[in-house]
Amino acid sequence: MQETLDRLIREVLHEDPQVWAGSWVVYAAALLAVGFGLTVFGALVAGLTSWWERRIAARMQSRIGPNRVGPQGTLQFLADALKLIVKEDLVPPESDQMLFRIAPYFVMTGFALTFVVLPFGYHLSATRMNVGLFYLIAVTALVVVGIMLSGWASNSKWALFGGMRAAAQVVSYEIPGGMLALVPILMAGSLDLHEIIRAQGGFPWDWFVFQTPWGFIAFFLFFATQLAEGNRTPFDLPEAESELVAGYMTEYSGIRFGYYFLAEWGNLWVMSAVISTLFLGGWQVPFVSAETLAGWEAAGTVPVAFYGVSTAVFVTKVVVLMNVIIWVRWTLPRIRVDQMMSVCWKYLVPIGMGLVLLAALTEVLSFQLFGDAAKGPAPLGTPRGALHLAFFAVAGAVPTVLFFRKIFRNIRLTGDRIDLTNW
Amino acid sequence: MALDQIFITRKFGPNAEQEMILNMGPQHPSTHGVLNFIVHADGEVMEKAVPEVGYLHRSLEKIGEMVSYAGFMPYSDRVDYLAAMFANEGWALAVEKLLGLEVPPRGQYLRAISCELNRIASHLIALGSTAMDIGAVTPFPYALRERESINDLIEALCGARLTYNYHRIGGVAYDVPPDWTPLCRAWLDHFEKVLDEFDRLISTNEIFLKRLAGLAVIPAAMAIDYGLSGPNLRASGVDFDLRKAHPYGAYPDFQFKAPIGRAYAGLSRGGKVGDCYDRYYCRVLECRESATIVRQALDKLPDGDFINPKAPKKAKPPAGETQSRVESVRGEMAYYVVSDGSERAYRLRVRTGSFTAMGIIEEVSKGLMIADLVALIASLDVVAPEIDR
Numbered sequence: 001m002q003e004t005l006d007r008l009i010r011e012v013l014h015e016d017p018q019v020w021a022g023s024w025v026v027y028a029a030a031l032l033a034v035g036f037g038l039t040v041f042g043a044l045v046a047g048l049t050s051w052w053e054r055r056i057a058a059r060m061q062s063r064i065g066p067n068r069v070g071p072q073g074t075l076q077f078l079a080d081a082l083k084l085i086v087k088e089d090l091v092p093p094e095s096d097q098m099l100f101r102i103a104p105y106f107v108m109t110g111f112a113l114t115f116v117v118l119p120f121g122y123h124l125s126a127t128r129m130n131v132g133l134f135y136l137i138a139v140t141a142l143v144v145v146g147i148m149l150s151g152w153a154s155n156s157k158w159a160l161f162g163g164m165r166a167a168a169q170v171v172s173y174e175i176p177g178g179m180l181a182l183v184p185i186l187m188a189g190s191l192d193l194h195e196i197i198r199a200q201g202g203f204p205w206d207w208f209v210f211q212t213p214w215g216f217i218a219f220f221l222f223f224a225t226q227l228a229e230g231n232r233t234p235f236d237l238p239e240a241e242s243e244l245v246a247g248y249m250t251e252y253s254g255i256r257f258g259y260y261f262l263a264e265w266g267n268l269w270v271m272s273a274v275i276s277t278l279f280l281g282g283w284q285v286p287f288v289s290a291e292t293l294a295g296w297e298a299a300g301t302v303p304v305a306f307y308g309v310s311t312a313v314f315v316t317k318v319v320v321l322m323n324v325i326i327w328v329r330w331t332l333p334r335i336r337v338d339q340m341m342s343v344c345w346k347y348l349v350p351i352g353m354g355l356v357l358l359a360a361l362t363e364v365l366s367f368q369l370f371g372d373a374a375k376g377p378a379p380l381g382t383p384r385g386a387l388h389l390a391f392f393a394v395a396g397a398v399p400t401v402l403f404f405r406k407i408f409r410n411i412r413l414t415g416d417r418i419d420l421t422n423w
Numbered sequence: 424m425a426l427d428q429i430f431i432t433r434k435f436g437p438n439a440e441q442e443m444i445l446n447m448g449p450q451h452p453s454t455h456g457v458l459n460f461i462v463h464a465d466g467e468v469m470e471k472a473v474p475e476v477g478y479l480h481r482s483l484e485k486i487g488e489m490v491s492y493a494g495f496m497p498y499s500d501r502v503d504y505l506a507a508m509f510a511n512e513g514w515a516l517a518v519e520k521l522l523g524l525e526v527p528p529r530g531q532y533l534r535a536i537s538c539e540l541n542r543i544a545s546h547l548i549a550l551g552s553t554a555m556d557i558g559a560v561t562p563f564p565y566a567l568r569e570r571e572s573i574n575d576l577i578e579a580l581c582g583a584r585l586t587y588n589y590h591r592i593g594g595v596a597y598d599v600p601p602d603w604t605p606l607c608r609a610w611l612d613h614f615e616k617v618l619d620e621f622d623r624l625i626s627t628n629e630i631f632l633k634r635l636a637g638l639a640v641i642p643a644a645m646a647i648d649y650g651l652s653g654p655n656l657r658a659s660g661v662d663f664d665l666r667k668a669h670p671y672g673a674y675p676d677f678q679f680k681a682p683i684g685r686a687y688a689g690l691s692r693g694g695k696v697g698d699c700y701d702r703y704y705c706r707v708l709e710c711r712e713s714a715t716i717v718r719q720a721l722d723k724l725p726d727g728d729f730i731n732p733k734a735p736k737k738a739k740p741p742a743g744e745t746q747s748r749v750e751s752v753r754g755e756m757a758y759y760v761v762s763d764g765s766e767r768a769y770r771l772r773v774r775t776g777s778f779t780a781m782g783i784i785e786e787v788s789k790g791l792m793i794a795d796l797v798a799l800i801a802s803l804d805v806v807a808p809e810i811d812r
Contacts, residue, residue, distance in 0.1 A: 061564035157445050161467070161793070233558060234630055242453040242556045243794045331624075333631045334558025336794050337467050414620045415613065 046266035047077030099153035106146025121311030162247025166238035177225035179352035197282030201377030205392035272321035456807030487771035500586035511590035516747035521740035530594030594730025636688035653754025659697035665750035682708035
């Protein structure tokens with residue numbers, strides 16, 4: 001970030017900040033501004049997602065959903081937040097007062113810190129850490145501390161159940177999650193999120209999902225582990241409304257309750273961004289090959305539009321994934337505690353281990369076969385590119401077509417029709 | 424000692440403090456109204472769940488001894504607000520037996536039509552709320568949307584959407600309005616497709632099947648011992664349906680099946696006859712059967728009076744006692760009435776399916792998890808006012 005700031009100051013003010021006496025003040029101010037901006041972004045995304053999810057859920061359930069505050073109800077989240085802020089912040093008298101009060105901040109911190117490394121587009125992220133993914137996994141673990149604290153501190157049996165479930169679930173699912181993340185890491189050869197994206201390409205067959213069968217399987221399993229870590233259906237056991245009233249947040253009210261929801265909906269963005277970074281090519285723009293980009297960088301002539309286009313591509317992928325997560329939530333029932341544990345330890349962990357092994361073997365084999373051409377996105381003409389395209393056709397295109405055929409058949413059978421006018 | 428501690432010690436003995444006592448309800452989201460369970464748990468696994476009934480007791484039976492025979496009809500709606508037609512019918516049948524009054528064929532057919540529509544409506548709530556208790560929210564509005572159509576149909580029939588007060592001593596209150604039958608047929612055509620969609624959405628969902636398969640199995644002998652009835656009994660594999668075993672009203676005229684449990688979840692998933700999924704799926708099948716009954720009744724609907732013209736304005740049956748039984752949505756609903764020859768019943772007693780279903784929960788819930796208790800309650804389809812009356 002310092003370099004970017006230096007370059008900006010040099011280009012705009014034509015001065016060298018390195019020679020300034022109090023340059024750290026400038027850097028600190030810039031850090032604060034970026035931190036504030038990212039937190040606000042996270043909060044806005046969470047708020048808008050809350051509105052969006054409610055509208056989607058309403059459409060799926062033949063309802064209308066919030067459409068009163070602002071155009072199409074987009075400002076509903078502001079009204080909700082205002083209401084939560086104005087409400088009394090009730091702390092149960094028999095709870096552990098201090099832990100009860102600080103627990104939501106753990107959740108908020110764990111959520112906000114992820115934005116430090118999350119990419120938004122080409123060269124757009126707060127920092128470029130060479131251990132970015134590792135940092136991300138470490139920081140998201142903070143959320144479960146907050147959830148467990150809230151469960152314990154509430155001094156309520158329902159909250160305790162929720163907190164213990166959350167602890168068991170999130171800690172368990174981090175293991176297969178980390179393992180499955182190793183598959184794209186092995187394919188990219190880096191933990192830096194931007195490097196992982198640059199090892200992929202703009203077209204679907206250049207993405208890690210469709211490069212090898214292991215990446216393909218790992219994508220779906222990783223998606224499931226992300227759902228589990230974000231406490232989303234079918235893994236929403238910690239707050240299981242029909243079983244545990246509201247789980248770990250049973251006793252919360254006011255804005256502390258709001259923090260949990262902010263983190264939950266904000267986590268949708270984080271989950272989707274991580275998945276799209278690791279498996280779906282991140283901000284890679286179709287028709288801009290790795291050579292073109294490298295050429296622009298060498299000449300120092302990266303077009304400004306490329307920043308915008310890459311951001312748009314990334315945001316599109318994230319929003320599509322978020323919609324899939326919302327769709328899953330409003331379709332599937334919840335699994336039981338013992339089923340949740342057995343899915344993790346009996347299936348995901350061994351499969352994850354096997355996939356890591358197979359991915360590593362494939363990489364070795366690929367280097368033996370193709371030499372240096374085995375690195376990065378492969379042009380279609382090369383044998384590696386042809387392999388990727390063939391696998392994409394089998395695993396990606398055909399199932400998608402079949403899936404949509406099935407959907408339209410089901411809609412026809414019910415005598416229904418697709419109607420988007422009643423929005 | 425606090426009052427609840429005294430209560431717990433008396434209920435569970437002095438060691439109760441060593442296990443977690445979880446007070447589930449009456450303000451719990453999935454206790455279907457105001458049920459209360461004292462859950463005796465070791466972590467997530469329950470030792471047992473003891474139902475505490477009585478939170479919705481409104482002395483309906485005593486009220487029945489205070490008001491005239493015709494005057495109790497609107498009160499009988501409140502015995503089971505999700506299936507008020509059956510409570511109406513049971514009461515009407517009992518008083519007709521006392522009076523020795525015949526119901527004209529058209530009245531009987533209209534009773535069957537209204538009851539079967541009501542059965543579908545009530546089952547839809549049961550199916551939707553089972554799915555919701557398992558954690559799938561979307562099937563519930565799907566079910567509720569169809570129930571709204573039934574409510575519209577019944578509203579056109581009798582002017583009410585929940586507490587119908589439609590049946591009368593000697594027949595029904597109103598004839599079908601003009602153009603009602605085609606509307607009803609059109610809705611039935613639509614509904615059978617929607618049931619297929621509902622199956623695709625939730626009944627055949629793998630997570631749903633895995634959650635309910637082999638869960639809380641009630642063997643046939645146990646179901647009979649505990650006096651279960653209705654879909655809960657049939658799901659255990661006992662082929663007993665009052666509409667067939669002791670036909671009443673217009674039911675002998677119709678061809679229909681009473682679906683019984685056959686481990687619908689599949690043996691490979693651990694499904695057993697009488698598990699939660701059987702109880703769930705029997706209700707899905709019963710919806711289809713009810714739809715065919717309504718169709719047949721609409722086809723054969725005879726002309727004539729819908730209420731016996733000789734039906735007295737003020738019923739004053741001779742002294743005696745009688746019992747009427749109807750196959751209600753939640754099992755057998757029986758009215759036992761004693762008349763002393765006056766304008767009011769001397770004694771009234773209602774037997775309902777939910778009450779017996781509650782009795783079996785303590786036995787079946789042993790060793791289940793808390794999440795399963797919710798599924799068990801939902802699969803038994805208990806409704807609070809029917810338990811306590």
